[in-house]
Amino acid sequence: xxxxxxxxxxAAQANGLWNRVGDQTNPSRWNGEKWRxxxxxxxxxxxxxHEALPDVSVFVSDAGGLxxxxxxxxxxxxxxxxxxxxxxxxxxxxxxxTTRGGGLTTEGESVAFxxxxxxxxSMNRVLAVDPVNLTxxxxxxxxxxxxxxxxxxxxxxxxxAPLNLTSxxxxxxxxxxxxxxxxxxxCSADQCLALKVVTPTxxxxxxxxxxxxxxxxxxxxxxxxxxxxxxxxxxxRLFTPIIMKYFYYSSLRTAMEDLxxxxxxxxxxxxxxxxxxxxxxxxxxxxxxxxxxxxxxxRWRRHLRGYGEASFGLRMAGYYLLHPxxxxxxxxxxxxxxxxxPEFWKPEYMHKGKIVDRTVVFSRAxxxxxxxxxxxxxxxxxxxxxxxxxxxxxxQVCRKYFRHYTLYCVGIKLFNSRERYEMSCIPPDAGDIxxxxxxxxxxxxxxxxxxxxxxxxxxxxxxxxxxxxxxxRFGGMMKxxxxxxxxxxxxxxxxxxxxxxxxxxxxxxxxxx
Amino acid sequence: MSFTRxxxxxxxxxxxxxxxxxxxxxxxxxxxACETACPEGxxxxxxxxxxxxxxxxxxxTYPRWYPADSNGMxxxxxxxxxxxxxxxxxxxxxxxxxxxxxxxxLGTAGKTALAxxxxxxxxxxxxxxxxxxxxxxxxxxxxxxxxxxxxxAEGLLHRPLRAWLPGTxxxxxxxxxxxxxxxxxxxxxxxxxxxxxxxxxxxxxxLAGFYHRLRHETGCYTNLDLQRTAFSxxxxxxxxxxNIAAAGCIENAKRILKGKKAGRVxxxxxxxxxxxxxxxxxxxxxxxxxRRGKLSYEx
Ligand SMILES: Cc1cc2nc3c(=O)[nH]c(=O)nc-3n(C[C@H](O)[C@H](O)[C@H](O)COP(=O)(O)OP(=O)(O)OC[C@H]3O[C@@H](n4cnc5c(N)ncnc54)[C@H](O)[C@@H]3O)c2cc1C
Ligand code: SF4
Numbered sequence: 159x160x161x162x163x164x165x166x167x168x169a170a171q172a173n174g175l176w177n178r179v180g181d182q183t184n185p186s187r188w189n190g191e192k193w194r195x196x197x198x199x200x201x202x203x204x205x206x207x208h209e210a211l212p213d214v215s216v217f218v219s220d221a222g223g224l225x226x227x228x229x230x231x232x233x234x235x236x237x238x239x240x241x242x243x244x245x246x247x248x249x250x251x252x253x254x255x256t257t258r259g260g261g262l263t264t265e266g267e268s269v270a271f272x273x274x275x276x277x278x279x280s281m282n283r284v285l286a287v288d289p290v291n292l293t294x295x296x297x298x299x300x301x302x303x304x305x306x307x308x309x310x311x312x313x314x315x316x317x318x319a320p321l322n323l324t325s326x327x328x329x330x331x332x333x334x335x336x337x338x339x340x341x342x343x344x345c346s347a348d349q350c351l352a353l354k355v356v357t358p359t360x361x362x363x364x365x366x367x368x369x370x371x372x373x374x375x376x377x378x379x380x381x382x383x384x385x386x387x388x389x390x391x392x393x394x395r396l397f398t399p400i401i402m403k404y405f406y407y408s409s410l411r412t413a414m415e416d417l418x419x420x421x422x423x424x425x426x427x428x429x430x431x432x433x434x435x436x437x438x439x440x441x442x443x444x445x446x447x448x449x450x451x452x453x454x455x456x457r458w459r460r461h462l463r464g465y466g467e468a469s470f471g472l473r474m475a476g477y478y479l480l481h482p483x484x485x486x487x488x489x490x491x492x493x494x495x496x497x498x499x500p501e502f503w504k505p506e507y508m509h510k511g512k513i514v515d516r517t518v519v520f521s522r523a524x525x526x527x528x529x530x531x532x533x534x535x536x537x538x539x540x541x542x543x544x545x546x547x548x549x550x551x552x553x554q555v556c557r558k559y560f561r562h563y564t565l566y567c568v569g570i571k572l573f574n575s576r577e578r579y580e581m582s583c584i585p586p587d588a589g590d591i592x593x594x595x596x597x598x599x600x601x602x603x604x605x606x607x608x609x610x611x612x613x614x615x616x617x618x619x620x621x622x623x624x625x626x627x628x629x630x631r632f633g634g635m636m637k638x639x640x641x642x643x644x645x646x647x648x649x650x651x652x653x654x655x656x657x658x659x660x661x662x663x664x665x666x667x668x669x670x671x
Numbered sequence: 672m673s674f675t676r677x678x679x680x681x682x683x684x685x686x687x688x689x690x691x692x693x694x695x696x697x698x699x700x701x702x703x704a705c706e707t708a709c710p711e712g713x714x715x716x717x718x719x720x721x722x723x724x725x726x727x728x729x730x731x732t733y734p735r736w737y738p739a740d741s742n743g744m745x746x747x748x749x750x751x752x753x754x755x756x757x758x759x760x761x762x763x764x765x766x767x768x769x770x771x772x773x774x775x776x777l778g779t780a781g782k783t784a785l786a787x788x789x790x791x792x793x794x795x796x797x798x799x800x801x802x803x804x805x806x807x808x809x810x811x812x813x814x815x816x817x818x819x820x821x822x823x824a825e826g827l828l829h830r831p832l833r834a835w836l837p838g839t840x841x842x843x844x845x846x847x848x849x850x851x852x853x854x855x856x857x858x859x860x861x862x863x864x865x866x867x868x869x870x871x872x873x874x875x876x877x878l879a880g881f882y883h884r885l886r887h888e889t890g891c892y893t894n895l896d897l898q899r900t901a902f903s904x905x906x907x908x909x910x911x912x913x914n915i916a917a918a919g920c921i922e923n924a925k926r927i928l929k930g931k932k933a934g935r936v937x938x939x940x941x942x943x944x945x946x947x948x949x950x951x952x953x954x955x956x957x958x959x960x961x962r963r964g965k966l967s968y969e970x
Contacts, residue, residue, distance in 0.1 A: 517897075
């Protein structure tokens with residue numbers, strides 16, 4: 159049954175964790191000054207602000223479930239003009255505005271600690287599909303899943319998107335968006351051809367790589383600091399079912415070397431590593447066509463050192479026979495194997511041995527096996543050279559804190575050294591390809607304290623500081639790391655840009671600065 | 672503001688009361704789609720009914736579409752001894768010729784009969800979240816005990832019937848008819864086949880496979896989305912039966928049709944045919960009419 163009234167600390171305390179000076183956790187709730195005048199102003203312009211408790215409670219947290227904050231009110235916009243009204247008024251009354259898409263952040267980046275929350279999910283229409291030039295123009299609040307539904311009607315598909323069903327296009331372009339085809343296609347933000355943006359001062363601007371490109375570069379991977387994305391034009395492609403193959407490793411290092419090899423050689427259309435702790439390491443590769451699979455089998459397969467499932471199973475059985483005191487771990491691995499793998503082979507998503515709807519299959523599996531009421535997913539993004547060491551160090555931290563966890567590693571192709579990568583999840587020293595690893599503990603059955611989880615994240619992030627890496631989730635509760643990771647000069651440069659674009663510092667103010 | 676299923680849970684967790692989110696609870700069409708979409712497998716359809724029950728405990732006036740409490744109105748009649756019973760229910764129950772045609776197609780040498788008590792009142796009471804009389808349920812259930820298979824048009828009854836009659840096979844008319852290969856042959860690639868959502872979602876794992884095979888065998892369109900969730904018109908809901916337009920059923924039918932180059936609509940649930948007839952000029956037939964290709968379901 160539904161528990162009611164469980165969220166007591168509506169006005170969360172600032173820096174609730176103080177064991178580490180400078181680490182940000184829940185920010186203070188904005189004090190509500192001039193809120194009423196702001197709402198009256200918006201109402202007089204025909205903008206509806208929802209203030210009832212049930213309305214605002216909907217947005218009390220994000221997918222992480224650890225950051226708690228209540229907006230004073232919600233606007234569900236239906237046009238760029240409406241958003242422009244909101245932002246203009248917010249500048250006048252100095253009311254903080256937080257943009258929210260699917261709310262799948264885990265560090266509270268899409269949680270409003272008071273002020274106004276823009277719920278972009280109301281802007282979810284596909285505006286135009288161009289099957290000849292393979293582009294789509296869509297409103298930015300649409301979930302990737304909804305977009306896929308529309309594109310599939312014409313035998314089309316998006317290029318790359320996060321592996322969950324309810325992240326939005328706008329939110330994803332704002333943070334990057336990594337898929338298992340990112341080693342070939344780059345992040346979702348790099349699939350974007352043009353945007354309609356409402357700036358923090360309420361101007362509505364069209365931008366692309368040729369028109370207002372500076373704004374485009376600031377907004378993509380910009381964590382919503384430099385504007386609200388209202389519409390986006392994205393590259394798309396013809397839909398293809400995929401052929402999937404798995405290789406199993408007991409050495410994390412060997413698997414990572416092979417992942418790098420695949421990415422370098424462009425040997426597969428999709429690749430990534432998913433592990434059960436550091437015991438069962440699964441390198442998955444997939445192909446859009448029989449020809450690509452054939453080429454892989456001919457040219458690259460023999461170089462991979464992973465095992466097939468049966469021989470890996472035998473090796474594992476041998477290992478646990480020699481280490482009988484680890485029977486619990488063995489039981490966990492077997493249980494996980496038995497429940498997880500059928501999820502990837504559900505007959506209703508397969509046709510002639512191919513996975514028909516990979517996004518659905520992966521996304522559902524991700525939620526089912528890694529989702530939960532609380533989630534912490536600290537990550538490290540590294541250049542090719544530093545990747546293996548970063549993951550091995552992160553793995554040691556996971557081992558120290560949790561009995562059960564997963565590592566998810568993937569490559570990200572980079573395109574030139576675009577401005578948009580500056581102070582983003584893309585590591586500054588990466589060449590043609592960067593690699594990311596998420597460290598995801600299985601929290602399900604244990605109620606870890608926030609301090610414990612924060613300490614875990616800090617240890618992972620400390621590796622990043624130590625090695626000069628970047629992070630996918632560096633905002634919100636982790637923003638204390640921004641200066642440590644990027645250095646004062648770069649942060650001050652971006653802060654100055656932000657102050658110029660957003661004089662009252664109202665837009666997404668608790669996320670980065 | 673309207674609330675999604677998840678938003679309703681969040682609103683309650685934040686301290687909202689049932690009354691405060693009453694419009695959202697009342698607008699739920701109990702299609703069950705949120706249940707299959709939920710990766711954690713929470714039985715949301717039951718929770719949706721539970722929310723309605725809680726809301727009813729707190730309020731004294733009900734929406735216009737609420738049913739009158741008809742517990743105990745139906746006479747179960749004699750106990751049937753057929754092995755397969757058709758519980759027609761709702762709109763189908765009122766179309767005698769169509770029911771007979773269905774029976775004829777389902778029938779194995781007189782072993783299939785129309786249940787005199789189809790539990791329609793029970794479904795309505797459950798849907799409204801009103802208290803059910805245990806005696807009424809007992810009478811209904813005992814009238815079905817001898818049957819091995821129940822073909823139940825009202826999808827909302829599938830789950831409770833499985834609980835009340837463990838061991839009895841519960842099917843929807845669509846699955847029951849389409850198990851016959853000669854009937855599947857009559858479905859064409861230009862057909863848009865509308866799966867009845869409420870029953871489908873309660874047995875999703877199995878039925879997703881069944882309809883997956885159907886799609887590949889016949890090439891027809893369906894109302895399944897990429898998650899294999901059935902997009903329902905909502906026409907079978909209490910709200911839809913009260914006012915099909917106001918409940919959004921016609922809009923939903925249009926959305927289902929969008930992007931599909933369909934030449935005919937074939938519905939499992941007669942309530943859906945009304946929504947589609949109002950949404951499109953395409954011919955709309957009930958699955959029982961497939962064999963005859965008849966375009967009208969009037970008796
Ligand atoms: C279970 C799970 C699996 C995940 N898997 C992946 C994965 O495979 N790959 C991956 O890349 N990420 C993944 N993520 C992270 C998540 O998908 C990304 O953070 C995501 O894409 C965010 O999209 P969203 O719509 O939920 O954005 P939100 O969480 O709503 O917002 C993200 C940020 O963007 C801002 N924002 C939102 N909308 C707009 C807009 N229209 N204009 C400007 N700024 C905006 C917000 O203020 C916030 O700072 C996962 C998260 C979870 C919980
Ligand atoms: S049952 Fe249908 S209408 Fe009701 S909340 Fe779930 S999906 Fe929405």
